[in-house]
Amino acid sequence: MTSILVTDPVIDELVAICGPDNVFADKSSRVNRARVPAPFPVHRWAEHVPDVVVLPTSAEQVSEVVKLANRHRIPVVPRAGGTGLTDGAVPLRHGIVVDVKLMNKILEVDLDDRTVTVQPGINMLKLNEELRQYGVIYPDDPASYPCSLVGGRIGTSGWSLIGGRYGHTRDLVISFQIVLPTGELIWVGDGGGRKVRKSSTGYQLKQLFMGHQGTLGIVTEAVLELVPRPEAEFAAFFSYPDYETAWRSTGALAKSGLATLAGVVLFDEWKLDYLRRDDEAYIPQPDDVRCVVATAMYGTTDEVRPGAKRLLRIGKETGGAYLGDEISQGDWASRHDRYATPLHGRLRDGQVVPMSWHCEDASINWSKLPQVRREWHDIVARLGDRFRIFDDWGMFAYTNGAFKPWGDYLTEIDVGIWEQELDDAAWDAWVTAKRDIAAVAIAYGGSISACHGACREGEVDLVPEELGGAGTS
Amino acid sequence: MIGFRYSAQRPPDPRRINDAVVQRFDHVYEVDPALMRDHVRQHDFPAWDTRRIVDSRWEHLAWMHDHWADSVISGEELMEDEPTGE
Numbered sequence A: 001m002t003s004i005l006v007t008d009p010v011i012d013e014l015v016a017i018c019g020p021d022n023v024f025a026d027k028s029s030r031v032n033r034a035r036v037p038a039p040f041p042v043h044r045w046a047e048h049v050p051d052v053v054v055l056p057t058s059a060e061q062v063s064e065v066v067k068l069a070n071r072h073r074i075p076v077v078p079r080a081g082g083t084g085l086t087d088g089a090v091p092l093r094h095g096i097v098v099d100v101k102l103m104n105k106i107l108e109v110d111l112d113d114r115t116v117t118v119q120p121g122i123n124m125l126k127l128n129e130e131l132r133q134y135g136v137i138y139p140d141d142p143a144s145y146p147c148s149l150v151g152g153r154i155g156t157s158g159w160s161l162i163g164g165r166y167g168h169t170r171d172l173v174i175s176f177q178i179v180l181p182t183g184e185l186i187w188v189g190d191g192g193g194r195k196v197r198k199s200s201t202g203y204q205l206k207q208l209f210m211g212h213q214g215t216l217g218i219v220t221e222a223v224l225e226l227v228p229r230p231e232a233e234f235a236a237f238f239s240y241p242d243y244e245t246a247w248r249s250t251g252a253l254a255k256s257g258l259a260t261l262a263g264v265v266l267f268d269e270w271k272l273d274y275l276r277r278d279d280e281a282y283i284p285q286p287d288d289v290r291c292v293v294a295t296a297m298y299g300t301t302d303e304v305r306p307g308a309k310r311l312l313r314i315g316k317e318t319g320g321a322y323l324g325d326e327i328s329q330g331d332w333a334s335r336h337d338r339y340a341t342p343l344h345g346r347l348r349d350g351q352v353v354p355m356s357w358h359c360e361d362a363s364i365n366w367s368k369l370p371q372v373r374r375e376w377h378d379i380v381a382r383l384g385d386r387f388r389i390f391d392d393w394g395m396f397a398y399t400n401g402a403f404k405p406w407g408d409y410l411t412e413i414d415v416g417i418w419e420q421e422l423d424d425a426a427w428d429a430w431v432t433a434k435r436d437i438a439a440v441a442i443a444y445g446g447s448i449s450a451c452h453g454a455c456r457e458g459e460v461d462l463v464p465e466e467l468g469g470a471g472t473s
Numbered sequence B: 001m002i003g004f005r006y007s008a009q010r011p012p013d014p015r016r017i018n019d020a021v022v023q024r025f026d027h028v029y030e031v032d033p034a035l036m037r038d039h040v041r042q043h044d045f046p047a048w049d050t051r052r053i054v055d056s057r058w059e060h061l062a063w064m065h066d067h068w069a070d071s072v073i074s075g076e077e078l079m080e081d082e083p084t085g086e
C-alpha cells in the first residue's frame, strides 16, 4: 500500500542506508505511526499512514535518508515519542517517517562543565535514572515525562512542570546538531561553543530551530544542562471557595520571589467538578472546595524548608486552606505522568462513555485569565450542545515563565472526546471550536500555544494573525 | 501457599458516597454501576486485583518522589512546628 513515490527501489536504497532490520514497510509499523494523542479523525486514519518507517542509528544515516528523500521529492517527518499534541509527527502527506527511537545513547557526561550529550531518542526519565549516580539531573519535566523524548522536546520547544525554577526545554538544551532539509549537518547554539550557555557572537540560531516541529530538519545530537539533584521536594495544594480568591492567591504565590518555587497551578471550578466526578483524591472533598491551587518547590533542604513555611503562610493569608500531605504529595507525584488520566467521560445524562483526553493550550497573562476562562468554557459548552461526544473537563493555568514563575500562564482547557463517534460534521465543529479558542487567546494579547505548538487544522490559520500583529499597536 | 480463598475474590458490597460514586474499599471509589450501563459495562474485578492495582499506584507515586529528590518535606509537620498565624 505504498504511494507511487516510495517504490521498491527507494526501499532498497533505504535498506542500504539504515540496514535491513531498521526499515519497515509492513502495515502495523506504518499504521501505528499515523497519529499522536491529539484528537484525530479516526474515520480518516488511512489518509495519514506513512509509506515507510526508518529507524536510523546515526546522524550520517539520517542525513543520507534526507538526501534520498530530496532526490525523489518524498515528504519526510521526524518522530520521537509520538506524544506531541499538535500533529507535528503525523505524516500528513504519507512519505517517510524517520523514527529516532534507536538513537537513544548517552554520549558524554561532563561533570566539570555540567553538561550531558545525548542522542535525540533518549527519554528524560531514563536519562535521569542514569544521571542519579552522579548526583545531577536534567530537569525537563513535562507531564509526558516517562514517554516523550529529547528530539520531540526540541521539535516542540516544550514546557516543563518545574520550569519556573529550572527553565523550559529551550533554556535547558544548550546546543544541538541538526540535519537540514538538504542533508547537511550543522550545530546550533548560543554562539559557537557547544557547551556555552550565553554568547553575543552573531545571530542566535538555536531559537529558530526550537519548536520547528520537524519542518527545518532533524536533530541528531544535543548538549543538555545538568543541575544538582534536589535534596528536597515540597508540594502544597490549597483549596478555595471561589475562583476570584484562588486566582488572586495564585498571583500572590507566583510573585512570592521564592527561588525554589518551581510552579503554581490554578484549577478552576469546571476542573474541580470533573475531578470530583472521577478522581479518587477529589471525590471526598467537601462542596465548598470549588478551586484548587497547587505549588511545588525543589532545591537544597536548607532553602526549601524555610521557603515552604513562607509559601504555606502566603497560601493561607490569601484565602487558601492547605489540603493536607496525602493529596499534596500524591497528586504532585502523579503530575509527572498524565497518561494516568481517566480515559472515560460522560454524556450529559451521566452515562460513562470511552473518551480520549485532549487539551487546548495557550499562553495567557495573569490579568486576563478570568475572561479567557469564561469565553473558552462557552465555546466548549456550545460544542457540547451540538454533539454529545464532547465533554468539558475543566481548565488549569500553570506558571509559564522560565526561572521566574509569574506574568503569563500555560492555560489549558481539557476536553474529553468520544473519538470512535467522530464523523465529518463533528470533526468540522471541533476544528471550528479550536479556531475560536485560539482566536480568544490572541484577542486577549496571548499566544495560541505555550507548549504544544500551533500547527493543527483550525489554529494554524491564525498563526499569521498572531505573529503578524506583533509590534503593532 | 494459601490457595484459593473466596474472600480474596469477592469484593465487599458497595456503599453509596454520592449520586455518582460508590465505595467498596478505603480510598477506592467506583463509578456508580448504574452509570455504566448503556455504552461501557463495568468489569467484575476480584478483590485482590483491585488491591494490587491500588498498591502499585502508591508504589509508583513513592518511586516518583524518590526519583526527583532525596526527601519530601511535609506541610503538616511544618505547620505543627510553626503555626502559620491563626
Ligand SMILES: Cc1cc2nc3c(=O)[nH]c(=O)nc-3n(C[C@H](O)[C@H](O)[C@H](O)COP(=O)(O)OP(=O)(O)OC[C@H]3O[C@@H](n4cnc5c(N)ncnc54)[C@H](O)[C@@H]3O)c2cc1C
Binding pocket: A036, A037, A077, A078, A079, A080, A081, A082, A083, A084, A085, A087, A088, A089, A100, A120, A141, A142, A143, A144, A147, A148, A149, A150, A151, A152, A153, A154, A155, A156, A157, A158, A159, A160, A161, A212, A213, A214, A215, A217, A218, A219, A220, A337, A338, A339, A451, A452
Ligand atoms: C499526557 C501528556 C502530557 C503532556 N504534557 C506536556 C507538558 O507538560 N509539556 C509539554 O511541553 N508537552 C506536553 N505534552 C505534549 C508532548 O509530550 C510534548 O510536545 C513533547 O515535547 C513531544 O515529544 P515526543 O518525543 O513525543 O515528540 P513527537 O510527538 O514524536 O514529535 C513532536 C514534534 O517534534 C518533531 N521531532 C521529533 N523528533 C525530532 C527530531 N529528532 N528533530 C526534529 N524534530 C523532531 C516531530 O516531527 C513533531 O513535530 C503532553 C502530552 C501528553 C500525551
